[in-house]
Amino acid sequence: MAHLCFQVLSTSFFTPKPQIPVLLSPGAACIKSIHQYRYLYLKAMQDDKFSTPPCDESKVRVPHVLTVAGSDSGGGAGIQADIKACAARGVYCSTVITAVTAQNTVGVQGVNIVPEDFVAEQLRSVLSDMPPNVVKTGMLPSTGIVKTLCQSLKEFPVQALVVDPVMVSTSGHTLAGPSILDSFREELLPMADIVTPNLKEASALLGGVPLETIADMRSAAKAIHDIGPRNVLVKGGDLPASLDAVDVFYDGISSNFLRSLGINWNDFYEFRSSRIMTPNTHGTGCTLASTVAAELAKGSQMLSAVKVAKRYVEAVLSYSKNIAIGGGCQGPMDHLLKLKSNVERRPFDPCDLFLYAVTDSRMNKKWGRSIVDAVKAAIEGGASIIQLREKEVETGDFLEAAKACLKICRVHGVPLLINDRIDVALASDADGVHIGQSDMPAHVARALLGPDKIIGVSCKTPEHAQQAWIDGADYIGSGGVYPTNTKENNKTIGLDGLKTVCVSSKLPVVAIGGIGMSNAQAVMRLGVPNLKGVAVVSALFDRECVMTETRKLLEVLKESTKIAK
Ligand SMILES: Cc1ncc(COP(=O)(O)OP(=O)(O)O)c(N)n1
Numbered sequence: 001m002a003h004l005c006f007q008v009l010s011t012s013f014f015t016p017k018p019q020i021p022v023l024l025s026p027g028a029a030c031i032k033s034i035h036q037y038r039y040l041y042l043k044a045m046q047d048d049k050f051s052t053p054p055c056d057e058s059k060v061r062v063p064h065v066l067t068v069a070g071s072d073s074g075g076g077a078g079i080q081a082d083i084k085a086c087a088a089r090g091v092y093c094s095t096v097i098t099a100v101t102a103q104n105t106v107g108v109q110g111v112n113i114v115p116e117d118f119v120a121e122q123l124r125s126v127l128s129d130m131p132p133n134v135v136k137t138g139m140l141p142s143t144g145i146v147k148t149l150c151q152s153l154k155e156f157p158v159q160a161l162v163v164d165p166v167m168v169s170t171s172g173h174t175l176a177g178p179s180i181l182d183s184f185r186e187e188l189l190p191m192a193d194i195v196t197p198n199l200k201e202a203s204a205l206l207g208g209v210p211l212e213t214i215a216d217m218r219s220a221a222k223a224i225h226d227i228g229p230r231n232v233l234v235k236g237g238d239l240p241a242s243l244d245a246v247d248v249f250y251d252g253i254s255s256n257f258l259r260s261l262g263i264n265w266n267d268f269y270e271f272r273s274s275r276i277m278t279p280n281t282h283g284t285g286c287t288l289a290s291t292v293a294a295e296l297a298k299g300s301q302m303l304s305a306v307k308v309a310k311r312y313v314e315a316v317l318s319y320s321k322n323i324a325i326g327g328g329c330q331g332p333m334d335h336l337l338k339l340k341s342n343v344e345r346r347p348f349d350p351c352d353l354f355l356y357a358v359t360d361s362r363m364n365k366k367w368g369r370s371i372v373d374a375v376k377a378a379i380e381g382g383a384s385i386i387q388l389r390e391k392e393v394e395t396g397d398f399l400e401a402a403k404a405c406l407k408i409c410r411v412h413g414v415p416l417l418i419n420d421r422i423d424v425a426l427a428s429d430a431d432g433v434h435i436g437q438s439d440m441p442a443h444v445a446r447a448l449l450g451p452d453k454i455i456g457v458s459c460k461t462p463e464h465a466q467q468a469w470i471d472g473a474d475y476i477g478s479g480g481v482y483p484t485n486t487k488e489n490n491k492t493i494g495l496d497g498l499k500t501v502c503v504s505s506k507l508p509v510v511a512i513g514g515i516g517m518s519n520a521q522a523v524m525r526l527g528v529p530n531l532k533g534v535a536v537v538s539a540l541f542d543r544e545c546v547m548t549e550t551r552k553l554l555e556v557l558k559e560s561t562k563i564a565k
Pocket residue numbers: 356358387389419420434435436437439456457458476477478487510512535
């Protein structure tokens with residue numbers, strides 16, 4: 001938004017700090033200085049940029065992207081991809097539709113361009129009433145629409161403009177012809193904060209120069225930058241001989257400017273990632289640009305917005321690589337992977353607490369087995385839930401073990417929880433945590449872990465149990481029921497204490513502490529309905545054969561339920 005930034009200064013959204021000269025009509029010649037001032041200005045404003053306007057403190061500001069693009073009936077690209085990407089990134093998305101396309105996974109069957117004056121009306125409706133932080137453009141199918149958009153943005157300035165110069169569909173259909181190039185070069189690109197061409201689009205913007213190598217991409221990024229956008233991302237997905245996917249990011253003006261101040265600055269960045277082999281790549285360009293826009297709307301700096309967007313697209317590609325939608329050769333991605341993966345994870349079932357195996361690194365070391373082998377054996381023996389309780393393991397090793405155990409647990413449909421370490425649970429994407437009274441409060445753990453993860457809390461009293469319920473826990477662990485050497489200085493509550501907690505608890509309960517083959521039946525025979533099972537450490541892991549011990553204990557537990565009936 002090269003020549004809009006000075007109008008932005010006068011809006012209530014920003015509280016101007018530095019004194020910045022007002023340049024009202026920037027030709028190409030003054031773009032550099034405008035960018036330089038804007039760079040300084042945005043740096044100075046970084047902290048204030050997204051503060052709520054002082055006049056309306058009660059309202060919660062929602063990051064907002066307006067996408068100006070074409071509709072894809074197949075739902076994989078265009079407006080539909082933009083809405084989904086923004087939603088996945090937690091950003092509100094409004095839309096101005098420039099064209100309606102009839103397309104599917106086979107190709108584009110038809111294009112109906114929205115009349116220019118109706119594009120103008122949509123722009124006015126959104127920009128005048130619900131100003132977005134960032135505008136992102138996709139398919140702009142006529143010179144008139146480009147001009148209308150530029151005019152609207154001059155009238156209603158926004159914080160950033162992300163231009164995805166869509167020209168040809170992935171199936172080869174022309175979506176914006178060569179006549180559009182002049183208006184891109186003369187009007188739209190000089191206003192852009194970032195432009196994200198693929199190789200074909202970069203070549204077209206530069207009059208058809210061949211782009212075949214990463215060196216070519218660098219030259220192209222520089223040449224496009226000279227047209228006026230503040231940043232350029234040339235996407236190398238179509239590089240012929242490349243195995244890796246390499247995109248080149250160029251931020252020339254600020255680097256020259258910073259160098260002139262004696263600050264060393266790298267103006268080229270290469271984003272390199274291994275290729276994900278999948279036919280489901282339709283909509284990657286729209287998704288990347290929308291995610292950059294969404295991250296900018298949330299307040300990110302440009303380079304980190306691009307980094308996050310690249311990572312997000314890779315994650316979506318990888319998640320969607322085997323999905324089957326449509327009969328054509330290029331399928332769409334599934335943007336809402338997070339929702340999906342949570343849905344696919346089996347929700348917590350209190351019956352999972354029946355035979356709860358809790359690991360102990362000291363015991364496993366003593367018997368010469370790894371955590372992973374211990375978990376495998378417990379699952380083979382019939383454990384219905386696993387907790388990694390690794391008090392003596394380094395964080396990095398704990399994380400690796402958690403990831404490896406998670407793979408095994410997922411295959412068997414057995415939930416995996418982490419004792420104490422919410423960071424390890426988050427980093428490994430484990431199914432949840434078990435926390436004690438002196439660990440982080442359960443409501444804080446819930447806020448960190450989100451609604452879908454399992455949280456267990458240790459409770460010795462009805463008050464603890466009541467608090468665990470209020471805090472949003474899923475189950476409670478109650479004990480030590482019997483004396484144990486596994487946990488030092490742990491008060492024993494006995495069967496009576498356990499019963500008191502169970503009776504008062506609104507949550508399912510698992511008993512813990514000194515439980516094994518000899519006393520598991522006595523525990524289960526308490527007969528309180530929400531006592532769902534026993535949690536065991538030494539009876540399984542301080543033994544030579546974990547699988548055999550688990551099997552035997554499972555039989556005892558099954559037997560006890562029969563007797564209880
Ligand atoms: C199922 C279950 N119940 C209780 C505990 C004990 O947790 P905590 O009180 O945090 O003690 P440590 O296990 O951290 O020593 C548990 N781990 N699992």
